[in-house]
Amino acid sequence: xxxxxxxxxxxxxxxxxxxxxxxxxxxxxxxxxxxxxxxxxxxxxxxxxxxxxxxxxxxxxxxxxxxxxxxxxxxxxxxxxxxxxxxxxxxxxxxxxxxxxxxxxxxxxxxxxxxxxxxxxxxxxxxxxxxxxxxxxxxxxxxxxxxxxxxxxxxxxxxxxxxxxxxxxxxxxxxxxxxxxxxxxxxxxxxxxxxxxxxxxxxxxxxxxxxxxxxxxxxxxxxxxxxxxxxxxxxxxxxxxxxxxxxxxxxxxxxxxxxxxxxxxxxxxxxxxxxxxxxxxxxxxxxxxxxxxxxxxxxxxxxxxxxxxxxxxxxxxxxxxxxxxxxxxxxxxxxxxxxxxxxxxxxxxxxxxxxxxxxxxxxxxxxxxxxxxxxxxxxxxxxxxxxxxxxxxxxxxxxxxxxxxxxxxxxxxxxxxxxxxxxxxxxxxxxxxxxxxxxxxxxxxxxxxxxxxxxxxxxxxxxxxxxxxxxxxxxxxxxxxxxxxxxxxxxxxxxxxxxxxxxxxxxxxxxxxxxxxxxxxxxxxxxxxxxxxxxxxxxxxxxxxxxxxxxxxxxxxxxxxxxxxxxxxxxxxxxxxxxxxxxxxxxxxxxxxxxxxxxxxxxxxxxxxxxxxxxxxxxxxxxxxxxxxxxxxxxxxxxxx
Numbered sequence: 001x002x003x004x005x006x007x008x009x010x011x012x013x014x015x016x017x018x019x020x021x022x023x024x025x026x027x028x029x030x031x032x033x034x035x036x037x038x039x040x041x042x043x044x045x046x047x048x049x050x051x052x053x054x055x056x057x058x059x060x061x062x063x064x065x066x067x068x069x070x071x072x073x074x075x076x077x078x079x080x081x082x083x084x085x086x087x088x089x090x091x092x093x094x095x096x097x098x099x100x101x102x103x104x105x106x107x108x109x110x111x112x113x114x115x116x117x118x119x120x121x122x123x124x125x126x127x128x129x130x131x132x133x134x135x136x137x138x139x140x141x142x143x144x145x146x147x148x149x150x151x152x153x154x155x156x157x158x159x160x161x162x163x164x165x166x167x168x169x170x171x172x173x174x175x176x177x178x179x180x181x182x183x184x185x186x187x188x189x190x191x192x193x194x195x196x197x198x199x200x201x202x203x204x205x206x207x208x209x210x211x212x213x214x215x216x217x218x219x220x221x222x223x224x225x226x227x228x229x230x231x232x233x234x235x236x237x238x239x240x241x242x243x244x245x246x247x248x249x250x251x252x253x254x255x256x257x258x259x260x261x262x263x264x265x266x267x268x269x270x271x272x273x274x275x276x277x278x279x280x281x282x283x284x285x286x287x288x289x290x291x292x293x294x295x296x297x298x299x300x301x302x303x304x305x306x307x308x309x310x311x312x313x314x315x316x317x318x319x320x321x322x323x324x325x326x327x328x329x330x331x332x333x334x335x336x337x338x339x340x341x342x343x344x345x346x347x348x349x350x351x352x353x354x355x356x357x358x359x360x361x362x363x364x365x366x367x368x369x370x371x372x373x374x375x376x377x378x379x380x381x382x383x384x385x386x387x388x389x390x391x392x393x394x395x396x397x398x399x400x401x402x403x404x405x406x407x408x409x410x411x412x413x414x415x416x417x418x419x420x421x422x423x424x425x426x427x428x429x430x431x432x433x434x435x436x437x438x439x440x441x442x443x444x445x446x447x448x449x450x451x452x453x454x455x456x457x458x459x460x461x462x463x464x465x466x467x468x469x470x471x472x473x474x475x476x477x478x479x480x481x482x483x484x485x486x487x488x489x490x491x492x493x494x495x496x497x498x499x500x501x502x503x504x505x506x507x508x509x510x511x512x513x514x515x516x517x518x519x520x521x522x523x524x525x526x527x528x529x530x531x532x533x534x535x536x537x538x539x540x541x542x543x544x545x546x547x548x549x550x551x552x553x554x555x556x557x558x559x560x561x562x563x564x565x566x567x568x569x570x571x572x573x574x575x576x577x578x579x580x581x582x583x584x585x586x587x588x589x590x591x592x593x594x595x596x597x598x599x600x601x602x603x604x605x606x607x608x609x610x611x612x613x614x615x616x617x618x619x620x621x622x623x624x625x626x627x628x629x630x631x632x633x634x635x636x637x638x639x640x641x
Contacts (some may be wrong), residue, residue: 027432090299114386129340397529504523540572589619
């Protein structure tokens, strides 16, 4: 199982950084020994930094992606061990074929779950956190079995005892992600309480010590922050700032739920559909059968433990989600936080098979291998589908997008970013690959934090960051004449005292009242492949086309028709995504409409008519979208003349 899952994950793993999640940020943290966004994930970063010491550039990114693949495959392996242990305990009369088949099925269900597979393909913390959860739960049940068979030696558990390994895993999990650390810690505490008579005070202290050893990775945050690494989110070198990092005080979480209790119901309804896209619909029958199997006498404590993991996962994430999850974009930002629940569902699927098969084999023993064969045939098409649609092996978009942003800036320059889509690839290219040191990157969304402004002053004194004018406009004014000024947000920010001039992928900042000349950077060559399920990558591909459309519109509105035509041609030169991406072609249709309007204003009506027709061909003659409607109106007006 482990080798098969690992082979599938390695074959589909990304070659470098990807858009979704915080992949680029973790690669940076590994390279510079830095502290990523709160709560810092020190367990993950310490492991990743071992690779960061010997590798750099895309080699490091690829290695960290493969590390996630390894963690994912190991998690599937531990689920097999866990279900083997639970099936033997709950269904003591089941045959070895039944038990092994149930365990293999559970491992396959987890490994083929959409989001678990997806998170095992890039440098992210979630495959490691799920691995620690699987290890913790498996070792806790192993400790319970050991206690039931032979009891504990005098003095309690020793090093290597299952309960101490579980406690160590729980402590380490806090240094990866709280959605696993909290349930692991509570399960360990419940296990110690249940076994308090046999453990004794000395045994309980040893389990607690193992937990604290794992938890000690959190001490790396203030110790590393004292060295002022290039990535130092929250600057947790003082107890107060460390407390803010560990309590997520600077993240917009957990606010609205207290003001509006009905929000929880809307959120719960929104996330209910996330599990539905992880597996084929028929798989959920197995989950229900597994729950029925846990309802019997002797299995209820197991059911309570698994149910607690699901409840804590969903409740913890929803309580900290500061939005209603009314849109696909909002739901997308939380989808990977439910892997602990999906692990439990996979375990239930395996136990569901064992529940039915252990009864069926009493009558006809051959039914179990036959059922396993049928389940394998039913899951095979799903696995092949996942292999195709989750494949990131040719996904270079995020790195190329960062290169395109840097290529559009004339140095020396100051580049302000307003979100992860732009900051992460540019920061990665600068901190990991050493690209464009003449461009100073400023994360505009962090400027309201005193610690970030202090870091900018220490690292880039030439920026002139002042507490009197600490925002984007203030920094831009301090750098007039010294550097070119840009921001990477497609929206007009309304910066006081500045015009925001669309210039390809960037917005140039030009003082108000100063006549701005057009600037049309050449389109950057992009690879056609992209991650099909990645909403960020889909939006980036479409946004790049729209950026050239905005540039063309500004040029035409300000009397630069020839430059407007050039902007349209550059936008149309962007490579076509493969497979087809409707949002990209819709953006191209809008750009073709703009090109037709530009050429019509230059008196080249025949060419304009061809552009408008191409816009319709891009999305289809009957498409109801605004670009298609405008193209039809232009063509109708042309025909009437």
